[in-house]
Amino acid sequence: MITIRRSTSSTANESIVRKEPKKNEGNRAWLKRTGATDGLLLLGGASTAHFRIRVAQSHARGDLKPSLWSLAGILTSSDSFLSAPLELCSTASEVAARNGVQICSMSDYDDPGQFPNIAIIRFTEESTKILDNANRISDQRSIIDLPALMLPLLSYIWIAGRATNPLAEGLGLPSAAFVETVYGIAGIELTPGLSSATSCPEAIWQAAKWWHDYYVKAAETAHEENAKPQNPAGSYAIRQRAAAADWPPDAK
DSSP, X not given: OOOBOOOSOSSOOTTEEEOOOOTTOOHHHHHHHHTOSSEEEEEEOOSHHHHHHXXXXXXXXXXXXXXXXXXXXXXXXXXXXXEOOSSOSSOTHHHHHTTTOEEEEGGXXXXXXXXXXXXXXXXXXXXXXXHXXXXXXXXXXTTOOHHXXXXXXXXXXXXXXXXXXXXXXXXXXXXXXXXXXXXXXTTOOSOTTBSSSOOOHXXXXXXXHHOHHHHHHHHHTOOTTSOOEEEEEEEEEESOSSOOOOOOTTOO
């Protein structure tokens, strides 16, 4: 079980609002309707791999229910984002060369059947500082070794060898660890409720929803060289609240 500190806020962040998707609307169209071109992106997938990642994050919830989310990233435009996904967008050799960081196209995550849940949240208005830090991490594996976090997660997903839940072993999930490190270098703590380095999309989501008082106070004491935090604000759409793996069309 991951040790989680509860926020002192008694109400959820009203600046995180639900934006219902239109009928048959894909994630690209939904995202463009929000008008967002920067910020922190969360996606919740329905493949077997993403289902298992969502279940793994039950350790980060007091009710032990699976997370809504399985991937975190940093939006670079309305059509692309930076992340450390397990899916390869290029050759396998690029994983080591770019420290696991990939430029992901929203078109690959557009299908609401495969990625039913989506959220975009801004923790700061200074997106340039965030993107500069993201590029540093892709070039400097010494800051955080993302491929080293991918291996145990892949073993867990594939049930290979003596695989265990990485979060239960104190290891963060790669995409969340990437995003949290990027924001951390900029002076913004994404998961104040975590007492360890077990980064995960669920912890980021909980921080955005319940730690808004923390971010308001942090903005008052932010150093000039860092990105100034703000009360997290954004939109989300939930099409699949209970985690489930989508069966292939030809499966019986």
